[in-house]
Structures are given as structure tokens and as C-alpha cells.
Amino acid sequence: MSLNRETTASLIVMAALLSTVLWAEATGEPFTITLATRAAIFALAGIGLNLALGMGGMVSLGHAVFFGIGGYAMGILASHAQTFTPLTTWPILIEGTNAMPVIWLVAVISSALAALAIGALTLRTSGVYFIMITLAFGQMFYYFMTGWPAYGGEDGLSIYVRNGFPGLNTLDPIQFFAICFAFLACALWLYIRVDASPFGLTLSAARQNEARLRAVGIDPFRIRLVAFTLSGAVTGLAGALFADLNRFVSPAMFSWQTSGEIVIFVILGGVGRPIGPVVGAGLYVLLEHTLGDVSDYWQIVLGAILLAIVLFARGGLTGLVLGRPLPHG
Amino acid sequence: MGDATPILEARGLSKRFGAIPASRAVTLDLRAGEIHALIGPNGAGKSTLIKLIAGDLTPDEGSVYLGGLDVTALGTAARAREGLGRTFQISSLIPEASVLQNATLGALGRLGQPYRFFSRALRDRALRRTAEAALATVGLEELHQTRSAELSHGQRRQLEIGVALTLAPKVFLMDEPMAGLSAEGARQLTGILSDLRRTAPILLVEHDMDVVFALADRISVLVAGEIIATGPPDAIRADPAVRSAYLGEATP
Numbered sequence: 328m329s330l331n332r333e334t335t336a337s338l339i340v341m342a343a344l345l346s347t348v349l350w351a352e353a354t355g356e357p358f359t360i361t362l363a364t365r366a367a368i369f370a371l372a373g374i375g376l377n378l379a380l381g382m383g384g385m386v387s388l389g390h391a392v393f394f395g396i397g398g399y400a401m402g403i404l405a406s407h408a409q410t411f412t413p414l415t416t417w418p419i420l421i422e423g424t425n426a427m428p429v430i431w432l433v434a435v436i437s438s439a440l441a442a443l444a445i446g447a448l449t450l451r452t453s454g455v456y457f458i459m460i461t462l463a464f465g466q467m468f469y470y471f472m473t474g475w476p477a478y479g480g481e482d483g484l485s486i487y488v489r490n491g492f493p494g495l496n497t498l499d500p501i502q503f504f505a506i507c508f509a510f511l512a513c514a515l516w517l518y519i520r521v522d523a524s525p526f527g528l529t530l531s532a533a534r535q536n537e538a539r540l541r542a543v544g545i546d547p548f549r550i551r552l553v554a555f556t557l558s559g560a561v562t563g564l565a566g567a568l569f570a571d572l573n574r575f576v577s578p579a580m581f582s583w584q585t586s587g588e589i590v591i592f593v594i595l596g597g598v599g600r601p602i603g604p605v606v607g608a609g610l611y612v613l614l615e616h617t618l619g620d621v622s623d624y625w626q627i628v629l630g631a632i633l634l635a636i637v638l639f640a641r642g643g644l645t646g647l648v649l650g651r652p653l654p655h656g
Numbered sequence: 657m658g659d660a661t662p663i664l665e666a667r668g669l670s671k672r673f674g675a676i677p678a679s680r681a682v683t684l685d686l687r688a689g690e691i692h693a694l695i696g697p698n699g700a701g702k703s704t705l706i707k708l709i710a711g712d713l714t715p716d717e718g719s720v721y722l723g724g725l726d727v728t729a730l731g732t733a734a735r736a737r738e739g740l741g742r743t744f745q746i747s748s749l750i751p752e753a754s755v756l757q758n759a760t761l762g763a764l765g766r767l768g769q770p771y772r773f774f775s776r777a778l779r780d781r782a783l784r785r786t787a788e789a790a791l792a793t794v795g796l797e798e799l800h801q802t803r804s805a806e807l808s809h810g811q812r813r814q815l816e817i818g819v820a821l822t823l824a825p826k827v828f829l830m831d832e833p834m835a836g837l838s839a840e841g842a843r844q845l846t847g848i849l850s851d852l853r854r855t856a857p858i859l860l861v862e863h864d865m866d867v868v869f870a871l872a873d874r875i876s877v878l879v880a881g882e883i884i885a886t887g888p889p890d891a892i893r894a895d896p897a898v899r900s901a902y903l904g905e906a907t908p
């Protein structure tokens with residue numbers, strides 16, 4: 328297999344992220360590892376969105392829904408485990424759990440189902456209507472979670488122990504990072520494979536020319552719906568990891584700011600570029616950390632960078648380095 | 657030429673846009689092995705008829721039969737799967753995709769395989785064979801890797817036909833495939849279409865009368881949404897109604 332530019336760039340960026348963490352571990356800088364973990368989780372959420380936004384042209388301003396559902400999948404299951412109360416007793420007994428694999432599975436399935444339902448309702452619209460409707464769904468979930476007292480309402484839920492993974496000490500920063508990094512690598516691999524697959528070709532055709540897709544006998548709506556569902560599932564998984572990183576969930580995960588941040592990761596790094604969200608999330612966390620310490624107004628700098636990229640570098644940072652994507656996948 | 661079994665039939669298709677009757681009880685058919693040309697002045701309703709047959713528009717009245725099957729209730733994608741291979745009046749391709757990817761997309765539609773997530777679209781033997789054969793037929797085998805947005809106007813028209821070919825359709829619907837081509841380009845495409853009728857019959861909307869009379873086995877003349885004459889080229893040329901309504905203006 329010969330490596331194309333996008334794959335090579337992906338390997339380099341991933342290697343850089345990993346080296347940073349190994350260096351931090353060697354020099355005893357656990358906080359750097361936590362930052363890198365945060366970046367990896369954001370990147371995972373961004374890769375999820377990039378499936379919809381980059382490949383499929385679906386500008387979703389509601390991906391916080393999936394991020395939040397993933398987060399609350401963790402919060403709800405773990406909070407029941409820490410109070411030793413079952414979620415339900417009827418018709419079947421469902422207990423809480425501290426097992427990460429179960430939490431991830433629940434996060435992925437529930438966010439995929441939410442994406443399927445939201446996609447089915449919204450994907451007949453396009454352009455600004457689609458943006459507004461996805462935004463509205465995000466707000467619906469946000470206010471619902473705020474007003475639902477069972478799981479902390481607007482205060483959110485604190486989880487006092489980190490959930491467990493067989494064979495790992497998940498409280499050790501580098502071990503938790505390893506989990507997140509492994510998921511990120513899998514998602515990146517998935518993105519690159521899908522990009523070159525029949526589905527990827529069809530999805531990018533749905534983005535560029537619906538009439539053409541119909542003329543070859545393919546319904547663009549169903550293609551988009553499948554992509555949106557996959558996208559929601561990946562972002563949902565990121566939400567569960569984010570909740571575990573903070574050992575805390577709150578309705579803020581559902582907020583439009585969260586949706587906006589996920590979009591920013593993708594735009595900063597490069598819409599539709601496999602490694603784009605990783606670069607974007609990395610830069611975001613770096614700015615947030617370095618400038619956020621200096622001033623509460625660090626987002627002004629972020630805004631200026633974002634503006635510059637939208638105006639002068641449509642391909643994001645990846646596009647600046649690699650140029651336009653090549654047509655042959 | 658060809659036998660008399662209609663593969664495609666439009667029966668009494670009517671469509672109004674507000675006060676404008678763009679199609680008025682249009683009945684026509686397409687038989688194996690033929691090129692059936694549809695001519696008529698600008699605004700006569702030719703594109704509307706193609707869209708009614710392709711499924712982009714729903715008729716107010718009438719029905720469309722493809723291979724004996726009533727497809728009137730089907731949408732565009734379903735009709736394409738039933739065997740309608742269509743080219744657009746204004747080229748409609750995937751601009752960022754290469755020529756080969758555009759043709760592969762057609763093959764994907766034809767083989768009903770868009771939901772494959774891990775194999776490589778361009779490495780799949782069956783897809784590749786279908787796409788390459790179609791591109792060779794329309795003379796684009798040298799340009800596989802070119803982004804379709806970078807093709808010349810004429811090459812884009814060739815690719816449109818190439819993509820339709822990958823569908824192995826029962827019939828071709830072509831809306832002005834020669835529009836905007838150079839004389840040389842039109843001559844080349846005329847040769848391609850002439851051979852193509854043996855693959856599947858063609859309903860051809862065309863402006864250029866030289867092309868129409870060189871290619872068509874039958875001609876239907878559409879004026880103000882209505883078919884005023886159908887027949888072989890010689891009969892159409894001689895038809896007084898056609899001469900006064902249409903040919904008289906086009907060929908003084």
C-alpha cells in the first residue's frame with residue numbers, strides 16, 4: 328500500500344501528539360498529558376462531525392447533542408453505580424456501571440439513535456434551514472437537561488471515581504490518554520477508509536450534486552442519513568470520554584457553544600481533511616491553555632484566527648500545508 | 657430500423673406551470689435500436705418532457721412506462737435503477753471528483769453498492785471494469801485522473817454520456833448533448849451516439865437540424881407543449897404543419 332499525502336500527514340500529526348505525551352510522561356508533566364487527552368477527545372468529536380460536515384456537506388450546529396448524550400451516558404450509568412441504585416427496576420432491572428466498555432457502547436448506540444432520529448427529521452432541509460434546525464435540537468436537549476432534576480439539573484453530575492477498564496489504571500493520566508489516543512487513531516483510520524470507499528464517493532457526490540446522484544439511481548437522503556448517524560456515534564463516544572476525563576457532566580455539554588467549538592476544530596484544521604480536526608483541536612487546546620492563562624478574552628484571538636482562515640485559507644491549516652485535496656481516493 | 661416493441665412510452669403526459677401548459681397530452685414511444693429525436697423551438701417543452709420521463713417532475717396527467725412497467729409513481733433515483741440513463745442539458749457531474757470517480761459512481765448506482773464502507777471504490781474490479789469500459793466508449797480513457805471541473809466543455813458532455821453508459825440503461829434520455837460543442841466536437845459525438853443506439857435506444861433532444869437529420873430514425877416535433885408530428889425524417893421534412901410551425905423558421 329502506498330501512502331498518499333493525507334495519510335502521511337495524519338501519521339506525522341499523530342506521532343507528534345504521541346511524542347508530546349511520552350515526553351511529558353518522561354519529564355513528569357501530568358498536566359500536559361491531560362491537555363493532550365483533552366485535545367485527543369475534541370479531535371475525536373471533530374472527526375465525527377467531519378464525516379457529516381466535510382464529506383457530506385451537512386453543516387450541523389447541533390453536534391453538542393451527541394457529545395452531550397455520550398457524556399450523560401457516562402454520567403447516568405456511573406452515578407447509579409456510585410449510589411448503588413438501579414436505573415430502572417421495571418420491566419427489567421438495569422443497574423449502573425463503572426465499566427468503560429459498557430459505557431462506551433451505551434454512548435455510541437444512544438447517540439447513533441439520536442442522530443438517526445434527528446437526521447430523519449432534518450436532512451430534507453438544507454443550507455441555513457439545516458443549520459438552524461440542528462441548532463434548535465441542541466437547545467432543546469440543553470434546556471431539557473437543565474430542567475431534569477434527577478441527574479443534577481443545571482448543576483450537572485459529579486462522578487467521584489474514574490470508570491474502569493480491565494487491565495488498566497485509568498486514573499493514571501497516560502493510561503487514560505492511551506485509551507483516548509487509541510480511539511482517535513481508530514476514528515482517523517475509519518475516516519480515511521470511508522473517504523476512499525464506495526460510500527465515501529457517494530457521500531461526497533451527495534454533497535456536490537444531488538441531481539447527479541439521483542440520475543445514477545442513488546437516493547441522497549438515505550446516504551446522508553447513514554453518514555449523519557455514523558457521525559453522531561463518533562461524536563457521542565467522544566462525549567463519554569470527555570465526561571470521564573473531567574469526571575463531571577453538565578448541560579453545558581449540550582450547549583450551542585459546544586456545537587460551535589466542534590465546528591471550529593474542523594474549520595481550523597481543514598474541512599473534509601482526515602487530520603483536520605486533530606490539528607484544529609490541538610491548536611484550540613493550545614490557545615485555550617496558553618492564552619487563557621493570560622486573559623479571559625483569549626477567544627478574541629481565536630476569532631481572529633478563525634476569520635483569517637475562513638477568508639484566506641479555506642482548507643484550514645491542513646490546506647495551507649498540503650494544498651487542495653487530490654481527486655483520486 | 658429496430659422492432660416495434662416500445663421500451664419507453666409516455667402516455668398523455670400533461671404538465672402546467674401556472675398558466676403555461678408546458679406539456680399537453682404528450683404521447684410518444686421509443687423502440688429498440690432507434691434514435692428518436694425530439695425537436696421544437698425554445699420553450700416548446702422539450703426539457704419539461706425529459707424531466708417528466710426522468711421523474712424530476714410529476715405529471716398532472718398521464719403516465720410513463722419503462723419496459724412495460726408503469727414507473728409514474730417512482731422518483732428519479734428509482735427510475736434510474738429501472739433503466740433510465742439520462743444526460744442533462746447543462747452538464748451535471750461531480751466537480752471535485754476525477755473522471756474515473758464520476759464513472760465509478762455510475763457503476764456503484766448500477767450495481768446497487770453505495771453502502772460499502774471499507775473497500776476502495778477505485779480498486780474494486782467490477783466497478784472498475786464497468787467504469788473503464790464506459791469511458792473508453794466515449795473516448796475519455798486518457799483522462800481518468802482529471803478532475804471533472806477541469807475538463808473542457810466537450811469532454812464534460814462525453815463524460816455525461818459515459819456515466820449514463822455505466823448504468824447499462826434500457827434507454828437513454830439526452831437533453832441537448834451537443835449544446836455548445838464545436839463543429840468537430842459535435843461530429844465526434846454524433847459518431848458516438850450513432851453507435852450507441854445499438855446498446856440502448858435514445859430519446860434525443862437536439863437543436864442542430866443537421867445532427868437530427870443525420871442521426872434520427874424517427875422525429876417528433878414539439879410546439880407549445882404539443883406533439884404536432886411524429887415520423888421518419890423524410891416525412892417530417894415534408895410535413896406542411898412542421899414546415900410552417902418550425903422548420904420554416906429554422907431553415908429559411
Ligand SMILES: Nc1ncnc2c1ncn2[C@@H]1O[C@H](COP(=O)(O)OP(=O)(O)O)[C@@H](O)[C@H]1O
Pocket residue numbers: 673676678696697698699700701702703704705
Ligand atoms: N420550473 C418551471 N417553472 C415554471 N415554468 C417553467 C419551469 N420549467 C419550464 N417552464 C416553462 O415551460 C416552458 C417549457 O420549457 P422547457 O421545457 O425548458 O422548454 P425547452 O426545453 O423546449 O426549451 C417554458 O415556457 C418555460 O418557461
Ligand SMILES: [Mg+2]
Pocket residue numbers: 702703704745
Ligand atoms: Mg431545454
